[in-house]
Structures are given as structure tokens and as C-alpha cells.
Amino acid sequence: MGPNYSPPAAPISNGFKELKGSALRGWKVATPSGGPDSGEWWALYRDPKLDLLIKQVEVSNQTVAADAAAYEEARAVIREAQSSLLPMLTGSYAYTRTRTGPAASGLQSGSGAGATRGGGIYTTTFVPQLSGTWDLDIWGKVRRQIESNTAAAQASKADLDYAKLSEQAMLAAAYFDLRTEDSLHDLLTRTVIEYEKTLAIVQNQFKAGYSVTAGDVATAQANVESTQAQEFAADALRAQYEHAIAMLIGRPPAEVTVARHDLTGAIPKIPVELPSTLLERNPEIAAAERTMQEQNALIGVAVAGYFPDISLSGAMEWIGKNPLPFNAASEIWSLGAAGTQTLFNGGLTSAQVDAARATYWESVANYRQTVLTALQGVEDQLANIRHMTQQLAAQQKAVKDAQTAVDVYLNQFQGGTVAFTTVVTAELTLLADQETELTIRQDLFLDSVTLIEDLGGGWDTTLLPTQKELRQSFSLLPKLPSQ
Numbered sequence: 480m481g482p483n484y485s486p487p488a489a490p491i492s493n494g495f496k497e498l499k500g501s502a503l504r505g506w507k508v509a510t511p512s513g514g515p516d517s518g519e520w521w522a523l524y525r526d527p528k529l530d531l532l533i534k535q536v537e538v539s540n541q542t543v544a545a546d547a548a549a550y551e552e553a554r555a556v557i558r559e560a561q562s563s564l565l566p567m568l569t570g571s572y573a574y575t576r577t578r579t580g581p582a583a584s585g586l587q588s589g590s591g592a593g594a595t596r597g598g599g600i601y602t603t604t605f606v607p608q609l610s611g612t613w614d615l616d617i618w619g620k621v622r623r624q625i626e627s628n629t630a631a632a633q634a635s636k637a638d639l640d641y642a643k644l645s646e647q648a649m650l651a652a653a654y655f656d657l658r659t660e661d662s663l664h665d666l667l668t669r670t671v672i673e674y675e676k677t678l679a680i681v682q683n684q685f686k687a688g689y690s691v692t693a694g695d696v697a698t699a700q701a702n703v704e705s706t707q708a709q710e711f712a713a714d715a716l717r718a719q720y721e722h723a724i725a726m727l728i729g730r731p732p733a734e735v736t737v738a739r740h741d742l743t744g745a746i747p748k749i750p751v752e753l754p755s756t757l758l759e760r761n762p763e764i765a766a767a768e769r770t771m772q773e774q775n776a777l778i779g780v781a782v783a784g785y786f787p788d789i790s791l792s793g794a795m796e797w798i799g800k801n802p803l804p805f806n807a808a809s810e811i812w813s814l815g816a817a818g819t820q821t822l823f824n825g826g827l828t829s830a831q832v833d834a835a836r837a838t839y840w841e842s843v844a845n846y847r848q849t850v851l852t853a854l855q856g857v858e859d860q861l862a863n864i865r866h867m868t869q870q871l872a873a874q875q876k877a878v879k880d881a882q883t884a885v886d887v888y889l890n891q892f893q894g895g896t897v898a899f900t901t902v903v904t905a906e907l908t909l910l911a912d913q914e915t916e917l918t919i920r921q922d923l924f925l926d927s928v929t930l931i932e933d934l935g936g937g938w939d940t941t942l943l944p945t946q947k948e949l950r951q952s953f954s955l956l957p958k959l960p961s962q
Contacts, residue, residue, distance in 0.1 A: 633765075648928050653720050671706050746923050761934070789817070793813065
């Protein structure tokens with residue numbers, strides 16, 4: 480009963496709009512097998528420490544562990560539904576000791592069937608019984624339920640894989656944020672050293688009686704102190720990123736220490752595929768697609784409610800004086816068949832069918848929205864990377880020019896041709912430009928991680944178990960139609 484599943488069309492474009500940017504020249508369009516082997520997308524960054532940390536996510540991350548348990552639950556639900564295809568057999572065993580006759584005035588010896596005590600007769604009866612029922616799945620209601628549960632298990636597996644990818648991406652982002660704070664700390668340390676040199680020059684000129692005021696000395700001293708304060712703030716933020724990394728690998732923060740290392744190098748050239756491959760490479764999209772089949776099958780479950788339930792039943796009972804039924808005094812057996820048809824339920828069945836259809840179309844809309852969101856994410860990151868690559872090149876030139884300005888003004892100040900305020904302004908501009916350059920580099924790394932996540936990492940739908948594999952947990956089951 481119900482419609483057979485056929486995936487609806489997805490809103491997919493022929494190519495990525497933002498991939499045409501000149502900043503992304505050299506990036507190749509990957510084949511479906513492109514990208515790092517075994518889904519280890521983080522290997523693109525060639526960072527041994529990052530590699531070591533991310534591999535612990537799958538082992539100890541508690542969010543991943545919870546999704547893994549949910550997937551095992553979904554597999555168990557399949558077996559629950561499959562059990563409905565087979566007969567149910569029950570057994571019982573009754574033992575009865577009966578006394579008949581007048582009230583006893585005294586006890587007499589004797590035992591076994593027919594033994595007397597005080598004039599009464601005692602009888603022992605054993606009644607073993609076997610009974611069975613079998614609800615016949617004439618209309619495919621159970622099979623549609625199995626199909627739905629199996630698709631739900633596939634969606635759960637995709638959710639598990641997406642959780643792994645998401646947690647790995649979160650760890651990579653925290654790692655690059657931590658490296659950014661390391662770089663900022665080193666930048667501020669170097670800046671403090673330069674400011675201290677400037678302070679020494681100002682102090683010497685003030686002592687020598689040049690046109691330097693106590694206010695200039697105080698300004699130079701304030702620059703040193705405020706920059707040192709920024710160092711402490713960077714260290715505090717670094718500690719938080721280190722704690723986040725510990726949480727993501729499922730360990731207490733006290734047990735995790737990441738050695739300092741600057742954020743260096745450029746982002747890798749990421750293999751970007753055609754938009755259509757997102758349907759096969761993005762686990763979030765795959766989960767939404769499997770949910771559609773889950774809901775489609777439930778329409779068949781609801782439609783089967785229009786038809787009668789047919790079942791077979793049978794029972795075998797032995798009544799005798801022996802514990803085993805082989806020498807039973809009497810034997811009773813029965814066989815039967817029954818059919819139950821709902822004649823009137825106030826439109827309940829039709830309402831259930833309508834609700835199932837509406838739920839299916841809701842899942843279709845959610846699927847298409849998931850595809851559009853993934854496409855938007857990829858386009859956003861491609862645009863960000865393209866423009867920020869250009870921005871970084873311009874900012875690096877700004878830093879170089881700002882450094883030249885500081886050197887020139889400092890020499891002129893020592894020669895007495897410019898005021899100290901000119902030097903202070905140039906130094907503050909240089910530090911701001913250097914911090915902006917570092918922020919742009921940080922954003923490039925974060926956007927590259929997000930882009931890889933939106934592209935699905937190294938994941939593809941071949942990593943999902945097939946419906947056949949999920950149904951094979953019961954070898955006694957009849958062969959079901961493949962989906």
C-alpha cells in the first residue's frame with residue numbers, strides 16, 4: 480500500500496557562482512572521489528598537532544557518543560518491526576493439586592494421583608500448552624513500517640557522521656583561534672620591546688633637555704603598559720580556546736595542554752566539486768533525503784488502515800497425570816483464522832493518511848531547504864575566501880607602509896624635526912594594521928574549515944549502510960523488496 484519512494488528534484492545549480500573569482504585560480508573541480516582519503520579532511524592543513532587532536536573526536540567526544548547510541552537505537556527499532564513479520568509462539572505449563580471428599584479427621588500416608596488422606600482423594604494434573612498467532616502482512620503495512628524504520632536508521636547514521644564532521648570542524652576552528660592568540664601574543668611581545676626602546680629614547684631626550692615633556696614620557700610609558708595589558712587578555716582568551724579543545728576531545732581541561740605555536744602559512748587549496756555532488760557528499764543533506772523515504776513509507780502504513788487485519792491462530796494442550804505430555808490422558812488442539820475490518824471510525828483513517836502525506840511534503844520542503852542552505856554556505860565561504868585573500872594582500876602592504884612610517888618618524892623625532900605625538904600615532908597605526916592582518920588570516924582559516932564542512936569533508940553516501948545491510952540482522956526473515 481502507498482506510493483513507492485522516488486527522490487524529488489533538488490534545487491541544484493550547474494556550478495558555484497563564487498568559484499569564478501580570480502583569487503581561487505588553481506583550485507580544481509574534484510571528482511566524487513576527490514579530497515583526502517578516509518575522510519581525513521584536516522590533513523590538508525599539514526599540521527601534526529591538529530591531526531592528533533581531531534582524531535580523538537571520534538573516540539571520546541560525548542556528542543558523537545550520544546549520536547552513536549541513537550543510531551544503535553534506530554537499528555534496534557528495525558528489528559522490532561521485523562519481528563512482526565513472524566509468528567508469535569507462547570508456552571505455558573500448569574500444575575494443579577486437587578482434593579475431593581469429606582473433611583479429614585486425621586492424616587493417612589500415601590502420595591500420587593488418587594492418594595487418600597482423611598477420607599479425601601487427591602489428584603495431580605499437569606497441563607502443558609503451546610499457542611501461536613501470526614498476523615499476516617497481506618497489505619504490506621509491516622513491510623512499509625520496516626522500510627520507514629530502515630530509512631530512519633540511515634538518516635540516524637548520516638546524523639552521526641554529520642555530528643562527527645561538525646565536532647571536528649569546531650575543534651579545528653578552536654585550534655586556529657588558539658594559534659591566532661599565540662600569534663597575537665608574540666606580536667604584542669615584540670611590540671612591547673619596540674615601545675620600550677621608544678620609551679628609552681624619550682627618557683634620554685627628556686633628561687638631556689631636548690624639547691620633550693614629561694607628558695611625552697608618560698605617553699610612551701602608557702603605550703608599553705597598555706600593550707602588556709593586551710598580552711594578558713590574549714592569554715586569557717587562549718586559555719578558553721584550550722579548554723574548548725579539551726571539551727571537544729572528551730577530556731577535562733586540566734588534562735590538556737597545547738604548546739604555543741604561531742598561525743603561519745596559507746590556507747590549503749580545497750578541492751571543490753560541482754553543486755550536484757553535495758547531494759552525495761554532505762551528510763546533513765543525506766539525512767534529510769533519508770527522512771523523506773522514512774515519511775513516504777509511513778503513508779503506506781496509514782493507507783493499510785483501510786483494509787482488514789487478517790491473522791492465524793493455533794493452540795495445542797495436553798492434560799494428564801504425568802509431567803511430560805507424551806502420555807497425556809487427553810489432547811486438545813485448535814486452529815483458526817480471523818479478519819478484522821474497521822467499519823466506521825469517524826474519518827480517523829483518512830485523517831491519518833492525510834497527516835502522513837502532509838508530513839512527507841514537510842520533509843520534502845525541509846530537504847530542499849537543507850540543500851539551499853548548504854549551497855548558500857559554500858557560496859558564502861567561497862566569496863569570503865576570495866575577497867579576504869585580496870584583503871590580506873592589501874593589508875600586508877599597509878603593514879609594510881606603516882612600519883616604514885614608524886621608522887621614518889622615529890628617526891625624525893630623534894633628529895628633532897617632528898613631535899613625539901607623530902611617532903605615537905604611527906606606532907599605534909602599525910599595531911592596529913598588524914592586528915587586522917592577523918584577524919584576516921584567522922578568518923581565512925576559519926572560513927576554509929567551514930567550506931570543507933559544507934562540502935562534507937571526505938564523506939560520501941557510500942559510507943551509509945544500505946537498507947539490505949540494515950535488514951539482515953534477522954536471517955529468518957523472508958526476502959523483502961529492495962529500496
